[in-house]
Amino acid sequence: MIRVLSDKISKTSTPQTRIALFLLAYRWISLFIVIWLFQVTSTTFTAPVIPVTLLVTAIAITCLITLFHQPLKRIIFEDPFFLGVDIFSIAVILTLSGVTQSPYTLYALSPLLAAAFFFHMKGALWAVGSFTFMYLATLFLANQSYPISVETHLLINQLAGMWLVTILFGSVSQLFQQLQNTHNQLATARDNLTRQNGELAAARDHLSQQNAELAVAHHQLEIIHDLTLMLQGASDIKSAQQRVLRAVTEELGFSQAIVGLVSPATARLEHWQMRPANDEMLSALNPIALTPSSGPVIQELLAHRGGWWFNERPAVADEVLNEWLSRSPWLSLPLVLQEQIVGVLLVTAEGGRENLSDDQIVGLTAVASQAAVALGTVDRVKQLAVEQERNRIARD
Known part of the structure; x- marks a missing residue:
């Protein structure tokens, strides 16, 4: 017992x-x-x-x-x-x-x-x-x-x-x-105390996340500000394009980028610039007509939309550019100013969309928007200068 x-x-x-x-x-x-x-x-x-x-x-x-x-x-x-x-x-x-x-x-x-x-x-x-x-x-x-x-x-x-x-x-x-x-x-x-520590840890993590988001937003604002200053000092379209490409590759950290502008006179996508530079490829690129038959990239551009491209059946109606785009995933961003298509920005994205954060996409969108304003303004100034020169010649 x-x-x-x-x-x-x-x-x-x-x-x-x-x-x-x-x-x-x-x-x-x-x-x-x-x-x-x-x-x-x-x-x-x-x-x-x-x-x-x-x-x-x-x-x-x-x-x-x-x-x-x-x-x-x-x-x-x-x-x-x-x-x-x-x-x-x-x-x-x-x-x-x-x-x-x-x-x-x-x-x-x-x-x-x-x-x-x-x-x-x-x-x-x-x-x-x-x-x-x-x-x-x-x-x-x-x-x-x-x-x-x-x-x-x-x-x-x-x-x-x-x-x-x-x-x-x-x-x-x-x-x-x-x-x-x-x-x-x-x-x-x-x-x-354990519960309070957990709440404080959660608050700390939340504040850390907010600080990280604010840091990213601040960095993006600095990029946009610096890009705006650089574009204001651009004397021609080509230098403006190069400064946009430099912001995408050096500031935002993407490995490759290419930008093409629309020629209002011919309604074609031309004046290509890329970074890192590849003069041989640029010289081989042909103008691309802004018609739906020119490929999915142009179709999305005409609809003022961006898109992801990788191993598409011809993405554009140009063999050289199409072969280059097929090497890795790409993100296309339309450059639109007051409902007018200024051009297109193509950015490589290794690993596809999964490797891009929302902050990076927001930063790219902001750069594309600022680039559209700057490139569109430079193009209009150029057109205005040409028109003024023609008027002067006509008066003489």
């Missing part, structure tokens, strides 16, 4: 359940001491009542408590006065088994310790006070029927020992309860 209770105690995590099993183990151990004394000497039991009856009664009570300790524990917590039944039975057993010479003295502490453990100091005082009253009452009643010889100093010593032990365990239980409450408060504080 002790072994079973020991195994249960080691496997149980609830403090109250551990205490209940400990009290059961204590009760059985103290009862085994009584059984041993009963076998060693029969003179221990000086009361007139048959000792075997008391022993069987104690064993029966202990067995019932062991078998039904869970429901009994719930009943005691709901109504602590139910513990008084056990205290009364202990008082009767002590009285009938020899009072101060009773072998049940340790056994009698069991309900007192239960009250001390479960209800702390208040329960300890209530239990030991009730026991003292019941014990003295049973002694008085028993002495009326069967005269019992009791030495007063031994009785006082026995009761004092029970008071001291019960109060001691009540104090320990009270201290344990305070430690448990402190532990729970610390655990709650730890959980709150």
Whole structure:
């Protein structure tokens, strides 16, 4: 029985359940001491009542408590006065088994310790006070029927020992309860700190993400600003194209880019420039008519839309440019100014769309928009200069 209770105690995590099993183990151990004394000497039991009856009664009570300790524990917590039944039975057993010479003295502490453990100091005082009253009452009643010889100093010593032990365990239980409450408060504080740390970490990550986005946006604004300044200083279309290509490859970090402009007079895509420069290829490129039959790239350009191209069946109606575009994925961006097509910007994108972030696409779109404004303005200035020259010649 002790072994079973020991195994249960080691496997149980609830403090109250551990205490209940400990009290059961204590009760059985103290009862085994009584059984041993009963076998060693029969003179221990000086009361007139048959000792075997008391022993069987104690064993029966202990067995019932062991078998039904869970429901009994719930009943005691709901109504602590139910513990008084056990205290009364202990008082009767002590009285009938020899009072101060009773072998049940340790056994009698069991309900007192239960009250001390479960209800702390208040329960300890209530239990030991009730026991003292019941014990003295049973002694008085028993002495009326069967005269019992009791030495007063031994009785006082026995009761004092029970008071001291019960109060001691009540104090320990009270201290344990305070430690448990402190532990729970610390655990709650730890959980709150963990939660707050998690929230702070999430806020930090959110701020880091926002800072990264702001840094990217700031970098893009710097690129657009620098591009605007460079385009303002461009003296001709070719230098403006080169500055756009430099912004795409050097500032935005793309490996290759090519830009072509629309000639309003012929409605064809020509004036190609690329970076890194490839003069041999540029010289081999032919003008491409702005008609749907010129390929998917031109079709998207006419619709003022961009697109992704890789290994398309002819992307454009030019063998040289088509062969070059088939080597890697490309992104086409239309250059449109006031609903007028200025040209097209083609940017290589290794790995395809999956390797491009939204910020990079936004940056490319902003560069394309600024390039359309700058290249369209330069082209208009050039046309205006040509028209003014023609007017001057006509006047002369």
